[in-house]
Amino acid sequence: MQLWIQKEECQVNVNTKQGTLINGMHVHLMPSKKFKTNTVEVKFQTKISRDTITRLALLPTVLRTGCLEYKTKAEVQEQLDNLYGAGIGIGAWKSGKNHILNFQMDMANEKFIPNENTLAEEAFSFLNKMIFHPNVIDGAFDEATVAKEKETLRRQLEAMKDNKMSYANTRLIDEMAEGEVYAIHGQGYAEDLEVITGKSLYDAYAKVLETARVDLFITGDFNSEKMESTIRKALVGLTDRETEAKSDEMTVFEEMKSVKEVKEVVEYEDIQQAKLHIGYRTHTNLQDEGVVPMLVGSMILGGYMGSLLFMNVREKHSLAYYVNANMDAFSDKLFIYSGIAGADYEKTMQIIDEQIEALQKGEFTDGVLEESKSLLISDLKASQDNAIGMIDDVYKQILTGITKSSVDFIEEVAAVDKEAIMKAASKLEKDTIFFLTSKEAN
Amino acid sequence: MREITFENVDEKVYKETLPNGLEVILIPKREMNNTFATFVTDFGAADLFFVPLGGKEPIESPMGVAHFLEHKLFDKGEDRDIVAEFSRLGAQSNAYTNATETAYYFAATDHAYENVRLLIDFVQDSFFVEETVESEKGIIVQESQMYADDPGQRLYFLMLKSLFSKHPVKNEVLGTIDSINGMTKEDLDTAFNTFYHPSNMKLCVTGNFDLEKMMDMIKEDQEKKEYPAPTEIVRIHTEEPAAVASKETTIHMPIGSPKCSIGIKEYETAIDPEQLAKRTRLTEITLDHFFGLSGEFYKELYDEGLIDGTYNYSHTLDKDFGFTMLTSNSDNPDAFADKLKSQLLSLKDYKVDAELFERLKKRTIGRTLRKMNSIEANAEEYVWHAIRGIEYFDTIPTIQSLTVEDWQSFLKVWISEERLAVCTIMPEN
Numbered sequence: 001m002q003l004w005i006q007k008e009e010c011q012v013n014v015n016t017k018q019g020t021l022i023n024g025m026h027v028h029l030m031p032s033k034k035f036k037t038n039t040v041e042v043k044f045q046t047k048i049s050r051d052t053i054t055r056l057a058l059l060p061t062v063l064r065t066g067c068l069e070y071k072t073k074a075e076v077q078e079q080l081d082n083l084y085g086a087g088i089g090i091g092a093w094k095s096g097k098n099h100i101l102n103f104q105m106d107m108a109n110e111k112f113i114p115n116e117n118t119l120a121e122e123a124f125s126f127l128n129k130m131i132f133h134p135n136v137i138d139g140a141f142d143e144a145t146v147a148k149e150k151e152t153l154r155r156q157l158e159a160m161k162d163n164k165m166s167y168a169n170t171r172l173i174d175e176m177a178e179g180e181v182y183a184i185h186g187q188g189y190a191e192d193l194e195v196i197t198g199k200s201l202y203d204a205y206a207k208v209l210e211t212a213r214v215d216l217f218i219t220g221d222f223n224s225e226k227m228e229s230t231i232r233k234a235l236v237g238l239t240d241r242e243t244e245a246k247s248d249e250m251t252v253f254e255e256m257k258s259v260k261e262v263k264e265v266v267e268y269e270d271i272q273q274a275k276l277h278i279g280y281r282t283h284t285n286l287q288d289e290g291v292v293p294m295l296v297g298s299m300i301l302g303g304y305m306g307s308l309l310f311m312n313v314r315e316k317h318s319l320a321y322y323v324n325a326n327m328d329a330f331s332d333k334l335f336i337y338s339g340i341a342g343a344d345y346e347k348t349m350q351i352i353d354e355q356i357e358a359l360q361k362g363e364f365t366d367g368v369l370e371e372s373k374s375l376l377i378s379d380l381k382a383s384q385d386n387a388i389g390m391i392d393d394v395y396k397q398i399l400t401g402i403t404k405s406s407v408d409f410i411e412e413v414a415a416v417d418k419e420a421i422m423k424a425a426s427k428l429e430k431d432t433i434f435f436l437t438s439k440e441a442n
Numbered sequence: 443m444r445e446i447t448f449e450n451v452d453e454k455v456y457k458e459t460l461p462n463g464l465e466v467i468l469i470p471k472r473e474m475n476n477t478f479a480t481f482v483t484d485f486g487a488a489d490l491f492f493v494p495l496g497g498k499e500p501i502e503s504p505m506g507v508a509h510f511l512e513h514k515l516f517d518k519g520e521d522r523d524i525v526a527e528f529s530r531l532g533a534q535s536n537a538y539t540n541a542t543e544t545a546y547y548f549a550a551t552d553h554a555y556e557n558v559r560l561l562i563d564f565v566q567d568s569f570f571v572e573e574t575v576e577s578e579k580g581i582i583v584q585e586s587q588m589y590a591d592d593p594g595q596r597l598y599f600l601m602l603k604s605l606f607s608k609h610p611v612k613n614e615v616l617g618t619i620d621s622i623n624g625m626t627k628e629d630l631d632t633a634f635n636t637f638y639h640p641s642n643m644k645l646c647v648t649g650n651f652d653l654e655k656m657m658d659m660i661k662e663d664q665e666k667k668e669y670p671a672p673t674e675i676v677r678i679h680t681e682e683p684a685a686v687a688s689k690e691t692t693i694h695m696p697i698g699s700p701k702c703s704i705g706i707k708e709y710e711t712a713i714d715p716e717q718l719a720k721r722t723r724l725t726e727i728t729l730d731h732f733f734g735l736s737g738e739f740y741k742e743l744y745d746e747g748l749i750d751g752t753y754n755y756s757h758t759l760d761k762d763f764g765f766t767m768l769t770s771n772s773d774n775p776d777a778f779a780d781k782l783k784s785q786l787l788s789l790k791d792y793k794v795d796a797e798l799f800e801r802l803k804k805r806t807i808g809r810t811l812r813k814m815n816s817i818e819a820n821a822e823e824y825v826w827h828a829i830r831g832i833e834y835f836d837t838i839p840t841i842q843s844l845t846v847e848d849w850q851s852f853l854k855v856w857i858s859e860e861r862l863a864v865c866t867i868m869p870e871n
Contacts, residue, residue, distance in 0.1 A: 035815050037815060081802070083808070084804045085805035085806070112452065113807060385474050385475050385476050386815075
């Protein structure tokens with residue numbers, strides 16, 4: 001198999017997890033001639049907690065409204081136009097035991113615009129205002145803005161309940177990962193929204209600014225020295241400081257759990273299509289050798305149209321409208337999702353069990369093995385053609401402390417054989433079944 | 443092979459017109475992992491009147507012939523499945539037909555040369571069997587009925603028919619049920635022989651491949667195939683009036699909320715490439731500013747409850763026709779249409795502001811650069827512009843060269859009452 005990715009490119013500055021320390025941030029410069037825009041991400045990593053998760057989930061939309069200098073969305077937009085139609089995105093999510101608050105900015109590269117040479121500096125100075133000088137007066141965000149965004153988030157959380165597929169996923173994780181950090185809802189909790197005020201929201205933000213490990217990534221076609229000095233000059237909100245995440249103990253991985261007995265949860269609702277979602281323990285995560293064979297195995301099991309689950313549950317027995325398998329390599333979990341007729345529960349469960357067994361016994365064709373590997377490799381390669389994919393690849397190495405780039409993964413995927421998959425799959429253990437169905441069907 | 447360097451955007455384009463007339467455009471970028479190729483014929487749903495290759499008299503093809511051909515080229519008989527062949531080479535492939543082009547393309551992270559060869563070979567091989575032409579009709583009729591049930595598609599073609607009375611761009615890409623059912627093997631052969639002649643086609647490959655190896659492979663492949671000498675294709679144009687065909691049209695469909703569209707008949711006679719390039723950017727800037735989602739007018743429409751999240755606008759400007767549509771679901775389609783019309787008509791008196799125009803230019807430049815990050819978009823845009831005699835990688839200098847006076851003159855003549863049409867779909871009952 002041909003490997004086209006330039007190995008050096010993926011490992012720029014990653015050998016040192018620290019990057020270059022500038023103004024309290026670990027700065028990772030990733031120059032690349034692939035792009036005509038520069039993509040910047042500033043990531044704030046803190047330990048996740050049930051107490052602050054709803055406030056952190058609310059933060060991005062409030063911060064996106066504006067800052068002290070550009071108070072409204074319209075003023076922000078005007079400024080973005082002046083910066084050659086730059087885009088800004090603010091997001092928050094869970095990553096294992098950590099919470100990540102992410103500021104992303106995509107700006108045109110001044111190199112390609114005649115008579116323009118201060119764009120990068122202006123863009124960083126705008127970002128500096130958006131991150132470090134939010135619209136905060138007397139230690140509180142604007143109450144009207146907070147109230148409006150609380151309402152928006154409340155509606156989103158309601159809508160998630162109405163979407164039965166995502167509801168079943170959430171419930172499965174609630175049940176399976178009870179007591180684990182994994183079960184904390186990254187999108188927040190409706191019942192926590194009421195008490196949030198402009199002040200309590202800002203307190204949560206101030207804590208993040210004060211304690212987070214901060215990593216800055218930038219990729220694009222730039223001169224590293226010049227970019228470094230631009231960042232040093234324009235992004236000046238933090239000073240070198242003690243951070244919660246400075247030590248290597250801040251691992252993303254949770255302890256792996258064993259299964260005592262299979263937990264089965266059934267809920268009834270007035271729905272047309274029942275959801276059968278099942279969680280398995282893989283007893284494997286990114287720290288282990290077996291993770292890549294497990295990844296290929298999950299692809300063979302239910303990762304694409306030719307997979308065991310798709311071919312047998314859907315095509316051969318016409319039981320499911322959707323069926324797929326998905327593994328979380330940051331954790332010790334693999335999930336199977338299916339939408340079925342409520343009355344077909346037992347038959348579907350039996351066929352799913354048979355597919356797990358087939359995977360463990362190596363009962364799949366070489367064709368399926370090769371297709372699964374080549375799909376994974378193709379995805380990994382394609383992800384390196386976009387800036388976000390490149391940054392994610394490096395950040396994953398920083399978060400996990402495992403310095404394996406996409407190129408290393410591609411090599412490992414290419415080397416996986418049937419025996420390795422059988423060995424990995426033998427560790428799969430059913431943990432929790434969540435079944436959402438209607439009274440009439442059962 | 444000709445090398446053209448665009449220092450401004452740091453791109454190198456390699457072009458060669460092969461002896462059979464095929465123009466090959468290679469834009470290698472070895473840093474990328476993906477390779478993308480598109481094989482395009484300057485032949486779309488609006489190319490219905492022409493003198494066939496080797497003939498003398500003009501003929502009229504049945505509507506939908508370009509799209510029908512696109513379907514048939516994927517069909518190579520029982521023992522071949524083109525999409526699966528691409529899949530086995532790690533590629534995702536597809537095709538589309540619009541009013542002016544038919545394009546076949548793939549993206550892959552492996553086997554670049556094999557995939558390009560497969561792409562050229564399957565498009566250049568016409569394998570039309572009488573009975574499979576028959577069986578395809580059912581499939582295309584079904585596809586057409588699916589679109590007919592879609593209110594968005596219905597409104598789009600309803601608007602084209604309201605704007606244009608003669609220009610074939612008004613016809614549905616798929617044709618009518620009658621024209622589809624009347625399609626013969628001869629119709630397909632004639633269109634294929636005329637418009638799939640290499641001299642009417644462009645092949646563009648972008649991404650990760652070796653320049654020389656790719657060009658050699660393509661040349662070797664083309665040398666093995668025999669074609670008559672390239673000749674200019676004669677396309678017959680019909681006279682189209684400036685005014686719209688019909689100012690107001692309403693139809694009924696089983697839908698929940700009314701859907702309304704305002705159309706602008708931009709122009710109906712040929713314009714030169716430089717004009718087309720400039721006008722495209724001015725239209726983009728104008729629509730973006732006056733009708734964009736971050737503008738004041740949008741907020742007004744929204745606050746007055748005249749639009750919802752379905753509000754959108756698009757423009758299609760081409761060699762000899764141009765149109766713009768602004769569309770939304772609206773509980774009060776009359777008020778929506780009136781408000782948009784008066785906003786559009788007021789623009790001829792709008793006093794432009796130099797600072798604002800510079801800001802809008804900057805936004806457009808940034809957006810253009812961002813689009814150029816994508817090798818897929820670069821291939822598609824390069825070919826589209828090349829067919830129209832425009833250099834795509836000069837887009838940024840073109841935008842920079844626009845002056846506030848250009849914008850003022852454009853706005854002065856852009857809208858007139860006779861060039862506006864309103865189409866509405868109302869719920870049944």
